[in-house]
Amino acid sequence: MSLINHLARLEATASGRARPVATVRHRHLSQRPLVLVPLTTAGEAGAPLGALVGTERTAPRLLVVEQPRDRDLRFGFLTRLAESVLPYVDGYAADVEAAERAETDPETGKRVKVEVELCADAPQIIVPSRAGIEFVRLLGRSMRFRRTAEQDPEAPHPAPPHVPLLGRWLTHFGERARVPGSSLLLAMTDLLTRHWATGQSTLEDQHLGALLAWIEAPEGTSGAAAALRAESARDAAGQLLCPPAGPATDPAFDNRLLAPAIERYDRARKRLAAAEDPVEADGRLAELTAAEREIHALVESRTRPTWDAVWRGLDALCTLPEGAHVADRWTRDRWSFTAHRDRVAAGEPPQPRRDDAVTAANKLATREREQARLDAQEALDDPLVMAGRRLAGEAFEGEVTEVVMAYNDKKRPRPLVTVRTDDVPRLAERAKVYRSLDGKPQTAEFVAYEDDGGSAVVLRVLDKMGRGKEPDEGSVPRKGDRVCWTTFEHEQRGGPKLPEPEETPWTHGGPPATGAEAPDALTTEDLL
Known part of the structure; x- marks a missing residue:
C-alpha cells in the first residue's frame, strides 16, 4: 500500500467519509454485466442455498435450493443457473471481428502474423465480494467433471446436460480473475476499495454494506457510524437489517428462520409422499407449496439488499472516467474469452484438476508480468497513483x-x-x-x-x-x-521460453504420464 493510500485512510478516519485514491476508473465495466449474488449453506462448503442472478437491475431471477442436502434439488439449481448464465455467455460468442495474432510457423519456426477471429466483446460477471469469486471457482471445479446421461448411461447420478459446460466456463472465469487487471469476473468490494479508501480495515471493507456506508455518507455525517449500523443493526426479530454480502449467512437467520422453514418443508414432503387419496394429496401439495414459498421469501430477503448494493456500487464507479489503458486490458480479456470459446467448440476436455509443471509456470509468469504491467499502466493513467510512485x-x-x-x-x-x-x-x-x-x-x-x-x-x-x-x-x-x-519500465518483457509439456525435465516431474508404468524388476540388491 502506497503512502497516498495511507494518507487517504487517515483523512477518511478524520473526516468520517471515504476518500478517493484514484481519479480514473482502472477496471472495465460492461454496458450489460451479469450480477450474481450467491448464498451458501452454513457448515457445508459449496452447498448452494440460493442466488439472485440477472442483467436487469429491477428484474433479477431468484434461484433457491429448498433442501441443500438433496442432490436432485441441487442439480435443479445448477440447471437453472446454467439457463441464466450460458445464454448470456453465448450472446458474446457469435459477434466477432478480424484481428491479427503472432504465431510460430511450423515449417520455418519464425513468428508470423495470421488473421484470426476475435470476439467483439466479452461477458462480465460481478459478484458482491471476494468470497463470491472463490465460490464461483468452487462451483466450477465441482461441476466441470460431472458426467451426463449421454456421456455415461450407467452413471449413478447423471448431471443435466448444461451443468458440465457451465462448470468449464465458471472455472475459466475464476482462473482469469487471478490475473491482475482482468475484468471478466470482478468483486464489487475490490472494485470500490481500488478507487476509495475508508477508515476501516481491509477485512471490514469486504462487507459491501459497510463499504458503501463510507462512500455514500452525506456531508456532516460519520461513515464509521453508518458502517457500524450496516454491520450490526438488527430489527425487532433479531435479524440483520443489512445482511452480509454473501455467500455466507448470519447464524441468527440460520437458527431462527431458515432451519425451522426447512424442517417444515421436509415434513410437507414426507406427508405428500405418504398421502393415500387425491383429496389428501391436494392438501399436502398446498402445504408443500406454502413451505417452498416461505423458503423463497427468506432467501430473497437475504440476497435482495446485497443485489441493490452491487448496483449502487456500479453507479458510483460509473461517475469516474475510464483510464487510458483499460481498453487494452479488456482486449486481452477478449482474447482469453475467444480462446476458451474455441476450446469448448473443438470438444477439448475440461480443465485438469492440477496443472502440469509447464502450465503452472506459465500461469505464474503471466500473473507476475500482468501485475507489473498493471502497476505501470495505473500510474501512467492516474496522477494520484503516480504521486504514490513519486513519493516512493x-x-x-x-x-x-x-x-x-x-x-x-x-x-x-x-x-x-x-x-x-x-x-x-x-x-x-x-x-x-x-x-x-x-x-x-x-x-x-x-x-x-x-x-x-x-x-x-x-x-x-x-x-x-x-x-x-x-x-x-x-x-x-x-x-x-x-x-x-x-524508474520502472512501462512495458514488461517476456520471460524465458519454457519447454513443451512432453519435454518437462525430471526435476519437475517429467513428461505427463500416458499410462501406468511397470515397476522395476526385483533384484538381490533390494533385499537386506
Whole structure:
C-alpha cells in the first residue's frame, strides 16, 4: 500500500467519509454485466442455498435450493443457473471481428502474423465480494467433471446436460480473475476499495454494506457510524437489517428462520409422499407449496439488499472516467474469452484438476508480468497513483531547465536534458528512466546530479527521436516543459521460453504420464 493510500485512510478516519485514491476508473465495466449474488449453506462448503442472478437491475431471477442436502434439488439449481448464465455467455460468442495474432510457423519456426477471429466483446460477471469469486471457482471445479446421461448411461447420478459446460466456463472465469487487471469476473468490494479508501480495515471493507456506508455518507455525517449500523443493526426479530454480502449467512437467520422453514418443508414432503387419496394429496401439495414459498421469501430477503448494493456500487464507479489503458486490458480479456470459446467448440476436455509443471509456470509468469504491467499502466493513467510512485522514489516530475544537443560516436543524437524537481528519485549510475511519448515509452539514461542537493537531474535521451541526424519535432523535451520520468519500465518483457509439456525435465516431474508404468524388476540388491 502506497503512502497516498495511507494518507487517504487517515483523512477518511478524520473526516468520517471515504476518500478517493484514484481519479480514473482502472477496471472495465460492461454496458450489460451479469450480477450474481450467491448464498451458501452454513457448515457445508459449496452447498448452494440460493442466488439472485440477472442483467436487469429491477428484474433479477431468484434461484433457491429448498433442501441443500438433496442432490436432485441441487442439480435443479445448477440447471437453472446454467439457463441464466450460458445464454448470456453465448450472446458474446457469435459477434466477432478480424484481428491479427503472432504465431510460430511450423515449417520455418519464425513468428508470423495470421488473421484470426476475435470476439467483439466479452461477458462480465460481478459478484458482491471476494468470497463470491472463490465460490464461483468452487462451483466450477465441482461441476466441470460431472458426467451426463449421454456421456455415461450407467452413471449413478447423471448431471443435466448444461451443468458440465457451465462448470468449464465458471472455472475459466475464476482462473482469469487471478490475473491482475482482468475484468471478466470482478468483486464489487475490490472494485470500490481500488478507487476509495475508508477508515476501516481491509477485512471490514469486504462487507459491501459497510463499504458503501463510507462512500455514500452525506456531508456532516460519520461513515464509521453508518458502517457500524450496516454491520450490526438488527430489527425487532433479531435479524440483520443489512445482511452480509454473501455467500455466507448470519447464524441468527440460520437458527431462527431458515432451519425451522426447512424442517417444515421436509415434513410437507414426507406427508405428500405418504398421502393415500387425491383429496389428501391436494392438501399436502398446498402445504408443500406454502413451505417452498416461505423458503423463497427468506432467501430473497437475504440476497435482495446485497443485489441493490452491487448496483449502487456500479453507479458510483460509473461517475469516474475510464483510464487510458483499460481498453487494452479488456482486449486481452477478449482474447482469453475467444480462446476458451474455441476450446469448448473443438470438444477439448475440461480443465485438469492440477496443472502440469509447464502450465503452472506459465500461469505464474503471466500473473507476475500482468501485475507489473498493471502497476505501470495505473500510474501512467492516474496522477494520484503516480504521486504514490513519486513519493516512493520510483518516479520524478519537474521542469526542463536546459537542453544541450549531443551526439554519440555514430553521429546519432543523444541530447542532454536537465530536469529540476522537488522529488527525490533513487537513481544509480547509468540507470534507465522512462517517460510516455505518444503512448510509447521513451528511454533516457541518468548522467549526473547538477548540484549537491540533487534537485536537478541530467538525463541523456536514447531513443524515439526518429532516424535522422536531427531529432524529430516533439521527440525531445524543450526548455520550460514539465515532464514525468519513471524508474520502472512501462512495458514488461517476456520471460524465458519454457519447454513443451512432453519435454518437462525430471526435476519437475517429467513428461505427463500416458499410462501406468511397470515397476522395476526385483533384484538381490533390494533385499537386506
